[in-house]
Amino acid sequence: MNKPSAFIIDAVRTPRSAGKPGKGKLCNLHPQHLLSTTLAALSERNAFNTADVDDVIAGCGSQRGNQGSDIARMAALDAGWDSDATGVTVDRFCGSGLTAINLAAMGIMSGMQELTVGGGVEKMSDTPIMPMPALTDSNNAHLRNLHPTPHQGICADVIATQEGITREEADALAVESQRRAAIAIENDYFKQSLIPVYHRDGTLALGIDDFNRPGTTVESLAQLNPAFVDLYDQPLDDDQVTCRDLVERSWPELRVNHIHHAGNSSGVVDGAAAILLASEQYTRDHGLKPRARIVAMANGSCDPRLMLNAPADAARKCLAKAGMTANDIDLWEINEAFAVVPLKFMREMNLDASI
DSSP, rough: OOOOEEEEEEEOOOOOOEOOOTTTTTTTSOOHHHHHHHHHHHHHHHHGGGGOEEEEEEEOOSSSSSGGHHHHHHHHHHHOOTTSEEEEOOTTTTTTTOOOOOHHHHHHHHOOOOOOEEEEEEEESOOOOSSSTTTTTTTOOHHHHHSOOHHHHHHHHHEEEEOOOOHHHHHHHHHHHHHHHHHHHHTTTTTBBBEEOOOOOEEEEEEEOOOOTTTTHHHHTTSOOSSSSHHHSSSSSSSSOOOHHHHHOOOOOOOOOOOOTTTTTTOOOEEEEEEEEEEHHHHTTTOOSSSSEOOOOOOOOOOOOOGGGGGHHHHHHHHHHOOOOGGGGGGOOOOOOHHHHHHHHHHTTTTTTTO
């Protein structure tokens, strides 16, 4: 018996703007409003009854303050959706939104659900995912002894040092990423999915991405100072533990080369996105037009001290589930949290950077 298919019916996102208090064009809006904007767009653009939605699953890596209290459910209500549409919020750090989409697809592929939404929201101007100098162990001394894990930015520099990845390579990747983003924006490649965000009074808050940096060059990036040098020796708790202490517990001889800075690391932004998924039966019964079919998904994990090394493992597992190889993929996309992540991923998967 063939397993049920999960079809992507529509995908929308808000533009992205600087996620710093008083700076970005979305910083004065409630995060529920950002996510509800995407949900409202889905119901306006597609013929379905919101009461039919089996679940709205949203990823959010910082569920506190205005982003607490199950923002998926609150955003569905804020969008004016039927109260029968349930909602749940998940946290897998930077992979929260993708996890939400996977879970939404799993509900359909299991045969238990017919119509779901997966997506996410992060309003970093309110609650940054990794506020410095906080660590993922939340000051649990026992966990820290088992896995002395530094801040994620330090982890990125450690991996770069271990792998021999240079700042020049990282900066070259950042320049190419900005070049591609500029081309995509200039040619309206995101037009179908990008939706404007309005203030409650109806005035436009933001209609296009404004966080990209067209014209970025290797020379301009060379002027930026490494972001995590000072953090490396900054006391993190009452015991005066530093990231250097944590790194040297595992690699006492390692001399970290700090290659990451604001120009080759992920931006701090505000934004939200949502994807509408449906079963084959629901799609047919309601005359919906699928845009894609989800074939496979997989999670990957690794040594938490090197937390950014897991993407290649996840990709290999996903390819195996789909019965495919890397050569079967026409277009790759990977989270550019820090330049070392895609660089190491391409190296491990033996990928041509041009695709």
